Amino acid sequence: MQNYLFTSDIFKGSRYEKGHPLDMDRVWPSVELIELMGWVKEEQIIKNKPAEIEELIKFHDLEYVKALKKAEEELDLPEYLKRKYNIGIGNNPIFSEVFSRPASAAKASIKAVEMIANKQAKKILNISGGTHHGRKSEAYGFCFLNDCVLAILKAIELGFSKVLYVDIDAHHCDGVQDVFLNNEKVTIISIHEKNRWPQTGKLEENKINNIMNFPVSESFNDSEIDYVINNAVIPYAKSIQPDLLIIQAGADMLNGDPQSRISLSNNAYWRAIKDILLLCESSIILGGGGYNPYLTAKAWAGNWVLLNDRDYLLDSDMPEECSNLLSSLKWNNSRVRMGIPTQWLKSWRDHDVKTIVGAEVISLVKNVLSMKSL
Ligand SMILES: [Zn+2]
Known part of the structure; x- marks a missing residue:
């Protein structure tokens, strides 16, 4: 059984409106980095078309999905529909692939x-996924x-009975947690920055049976994510014995991302994912947040080698073609006004920073574990 890399052509050339945090490219550059490195065989790459409406309404409201399709067709919506569905308002702009792009993801x-359930694949990376607020x-x-x-x-429909969802995006996975509260077939674990939008995922929510939340402060560091994973996430997850693992691997906790204050190195990010992957043979890694295109493309390309248990490849130098691809990405952000930092373009791994586990994280882990009777 092979592992697969999922993507879609729609991500090349599709952008949110000018000035939006997603007015940049992340998905196709990740895939191209993987290809340039020779880390994937062509037959392992699967390009996806948009989901059918019948598939989407297993969760979404039919009228909402129709409105989203209409927004794409007409590049506009009547005001009352915009307000009703929050489409074309604030940070959710109408753009030319506003239906087809998320439907492909x-x-x-x-x-x-489906492929994992049918034993056609062992592990899959869907870089375009991870839209956890919808x-x-x-x-x-x-x-x-x-x-x-x-x-x-879909996993529940196909007979999985212990789905473990682990989310390391800087933002709490409110949209996923809300749907599966107290569902005994699903366990949700999230590490996220506290006091940050959407303001959910608080410590008290650990009282809910199947939910484990780590709201961490902006000083959260490399040693601390190791500590949380090894002392709480792994023991709790092992007690569940998951039959399917889904990792939302948002890259917005990385040092240099504009949408969180947390500054992890990609070494800590990858170590966390590697440790979590050991929990279950059947695994899916999704994307998610990640608003620095250089760091995000490297992080997600690296997730493909972790999925294939070949993380030693990340110790290699970054060839010039990859550095050139990264430096060609446009990003309208003050962090690169004076040029793109060499470190982002020339090597896979960030420099290791010496950190220690602070009292706040030790106490957080202790509190969470006691709320879970572990
Ligand atoms: Zn995020």
Whole structure:
């Protein structure tokens, strides 16, 4: 059985409106980095079409999905529909692929579960997935559909009984947690920055049976994510014995990302994912947040080698073709006004920074474990 890399042609040339945090490219550059490195065989890459409406309404409201399709067709919506569905308002702009793009990501996540259930694949990376804020009938937090929820629902439909969803995006996975509260077939673990939008995922929410949340402060460091993973996430997850693992691997906790204050190195990010992957043979890694195109493309390309248990490849130098691809990406952000930092373009791994586990994280882990009777 092979592992697969899921993507879609729609991501090349599709952008959110000018000035939006997603007015940049992340998905196709990740795939091209993987190809340039020779890390994938052509037959392992699967390009997905948009999901059918029938597939989307397993979670989303039909009228909402129709409105999203209409927004794409007409590049506009009547005011009352915009307000009703939060489409074309604030950070959820109408753009030319506003339906087809998230529907392609959703299709990929649904198909990933199907292929694993049918024993056609062992592990799958769907870089385009991870839209964890999407609501049943509302666009929310840049997310028009929720591929994470659709994937978990598909897993339950196909007979998985212990789905473990682990989310390391800087933002809490409110859209996923809300749907599966107290669902005994699903366990949701999230590490996220506290006091940050959407303001959910608080410590008290650990009282809910199947939910484990780590709201961490902006000083959260490399040693501390190791500590949380090894002392709480792994023991709790092992007690569940998952039959399917879904990792939302948002890259917005990395040092240099503009949408969080947390500054992890990619070494810590990859170590966390590697440790979590050991929990289950059947695994899907999704994307998610990640608003620095250089760091995000490297992080997600690296996830492909982790998935294939070849993380030593990340110790290699970055060839010039890869550095050139990264430096060609346009990013309208003050962090690169004076030029793109060499470190982002020339090597896979960040420099290791010496850190220690602070009292706040030790106490957080202790509190969470006691709330879970571990
Ligand atoms: Zn995020």
